[in-house]
Amino acid sequence: MTLLERTVQRIEPQDATCRAAAHARLEQLTMPYWALGRLMDLAEDLAGMTRSLRPPLGRKVVVTMAGDHGVVAAGVSKYPQEVTPQMVYNFANGGAGINALARLAGARVVVVDLGVAADLSELAAKNLIVSKRVGPGTANIAVGPAMSREQAVRSIEAGIEIAHDLAASTDLFGTGDMGIGNTTPSAAIVAAITGCTVAQVTGRGTGIDDAQLQRKIAVVQQALSINKPNAGDGLDVLAKIGGIAGLILGAASLRKPILVDGFISTAAALIAYALEPKCGEYIIAAHRSVEQGHRVALQHLGKQPLLELDLRLGEGTGAALAMHLVEAAARLLTDVSTFEEASVSKANA
């Protein structure tokens, strides 16, 4: 059995007993019934994921997957492809948005080269990034598949390996991404898997204008027409379009909560979900971005995001921001007294 097959097989639902015990305690806290709303729902989820009434969350990691996309040759982005490696250097130097927000969250940033179209061996040699290169970027999906099925398996297993390598030192994962052009395959993934039209799920990415948006929609449409990804087969979608999905499967198999960041990460979650829907029980949606396909993708997963701040950066920034809320949810289970403990009168019947 392959690592991918073993991982998928190991993903189990949340634990119902721990959920019920958490629910019972949350109902007794010194506040009106369920008065902290979705934070209490999340506390119950965390208990179910981690099998604990004291969900450990102290050790946080954002995994930012970097890769290039051949489809930039079709003119879908405002930025040149050289920005992908430049931003990886920026991550390594601690100067990017994700570095700032992860530092504030008390989270490590682990940058993974999954296939950047540049030589980053210098950074890998210094352990500033982790090299899991599947290739020098995907092929142009406007003319053919992004990669072979074998490469798709390798790219997912790279994410699973990252989850395993970090597991002993990580309680809470966050996903992140970097790669010029990446909203284009993400839109294609969301359209393929949800069945929405391309126009419904294709947005402005880094900020393209109306004419560029029309071009991008045509490119996504062409990618789907040429490659005909099978929505029921996550591996087929990943091979034909691109994407990341392994970290989510890995975290879920390890019963660790994983905060899914923005549009690109949520497209990855759709592929993970297509491979094994139970992984959804470990996914926390960090935020809803301005990228219009994100709403549809979150709906497909049945997830309501924690934040909605008009973010559209990626890198894992929304996941880093939401970590505080996840920790807050866990604190409700451990740090708030019950009516009995605090001698506070209950509501009238």
Add this chain to the structure above:
Amino acid sequence: MTLLERTVQRIEPQDATCRAAAHARLEQLTMPYWALGRLMDLAEDLAGMTRSLRPPLGRKVVVTMAGDHGVVAAGVSKYPQEVTPQMVYNFANGGAGINALARLAGARVVVVDLGVAADLSELAAKNLIVSKRVGPGTANIAVGPAMSREQAVRSIEAGIEIAHDLAASTDLFGTGDMGIGNTTPSAAIVAAITGCTVAQVTGRGTGIDDAQLQRKIAVVQQALSINKPNAGDGLDVLAKIGGIAGLILGAASLRKPILVDGFISTAAALIAYALEPKCGEYIIAAHRSVEQGHRVALQHLGKQPLLELDLRLGEGTGAALAMHLVEAAARLLTDVSTFEEASVSKANA
């Protein structure tokens, strides 16, 4: 000139030069234009409020104002009035929701007795709370005014004094509240000031049923009919209905950002805003609660909240949760490299 008059006079708009300098730097950060959306808007606001491109935020305080409301005699709440002092004890012992969330945020909680219908001198003597009692709770607004105009001034000045006392050790304020029955006067304040109907702004508070909600709407209507608060005179509204407003005015006069928590705090902000609209330039709306009048009140202030998590606890819990986002906004100004600093290529023209 009274303390209230001096305070109102000292409130100045945000500084336009600092806002412009912050905006210019934010535009140069290594990310697509304004890609962190509302977090960047907030960073610009913080620069304008604090007159600094490195807005200090390290020292955070949530001020939880406790007081009782005579209108509970009209049967508007599920909980007995004794819960107000019991919860103050719970705050002092560190066992309430606000204690847990403030600890996580790295914020102090300062509990103020503004008029609890119980003897809390034991806690004040131990410096576990601050006593600023205006009286033993307000009178029943269903039959007459909540307090005299002189008492209203004292209650506002109590909040201003708290702001002054904490100023030397506080960079970021959060508002909070505790007091059984307090959504009832808050609904009356919001209806009086915004002109919305009572039914539009009266919600279920701690969780009353349909019959109780109809009763509460009738009580709020009666309070407005009997007292006829003058919407153009914040002091008149406060005297006739009740409320807290001084902390917001005090913080604004000190050019300190203040996170306004939920429905009760936002009703207080409406009164502060009626007294001096410029205080709104220092207000950050922490969240939108499930209490239906909150949406209307935030619209009146022109504020979009940072969080929407179906909270309805009060105490300052939403403000404590949002502090992380405020700090994150400031970090964008100080911790993220520009394109030039990081040698990253800009977008194509």
